[in-house]
Amino acid sequence: MGTSNADTMSAPSPTSPEVAAARSRMAQLNVEIEQLRRSLKTRLAERKQCRDVLARYKYPILTLPTEITSEIFTHFVPPYTELAAPTNPDSPVLLLSICHQWRDIARRTPALWSSMQVVLDDDQLDIVHEQQLRLLEIWLKRSRNCPLSIRLADTRLLPVSASFATTKFVEAILRHASRWQHVEIEVPYENLRALSAPMPLLRSIGVGPIEGILPDTTPSATAVRMFASAPNLKTVLLAARVNSFTIILPWSQITTLTASVYVPEAIHVLHQTTALETCTLSIFDQ
16 A cells, blocks of 8 residues: 555654653753843843943033034035035035034034035936025025125026026025125026126125127126126136126226136226236137
């Protein structure tokens, strides 16, 4: 007769010595497991004690007066000549992620938020531009009454017709024009031409390159006048493709000038910059 599968797979019954050995080993394992449980309980209690000690410990940096911590924070951000974008490692946003106390101090330190850079490019979706605009407005609000250093550059190929208008960014920073101190702006000509505001603190500007239709060689009603009311403006940088005839500036008070110009522009500018101390011109043929 054949053997059934159940008979083949069933293990033989253990012998009496095997049963005795298994019972002995089981008892030994139960003892070891209980010892491990007691040891784990002891170590969990020790860990809780360590946590309590660490929770009561005051790190020296956290015992500093808020004013000193704020001053230290202001040395963390780059100077206005190296403006950081919000996602950069040297952005003050990093300070918000360290601990609750630092986050509160950073938010209440206006100088941390007085320098900002926004660059719009074709690789970004409209939702990214919307996020950039919200961040820009948050930074401007946190900066309170501090003088501002701003770089706004629209490098998109067709910024004028782009779905998320450059105008929104320009208007956001223009509302704070009275606090502008150092500004670099690269936006379509139409955005610049339509704007005007007093800029009593403005010390330096960089403009261009400008996209759009520009006047030819003489000042006109279509010139950019937004920098005309800037009594403290001393430093001007005009990039290539920025026609000096298209921008009305207080030339007589400018002491430092860097520009890429054609010969008629150079004559026009040098005739007016009577206080000039440092001048770097790249002159192009007609």
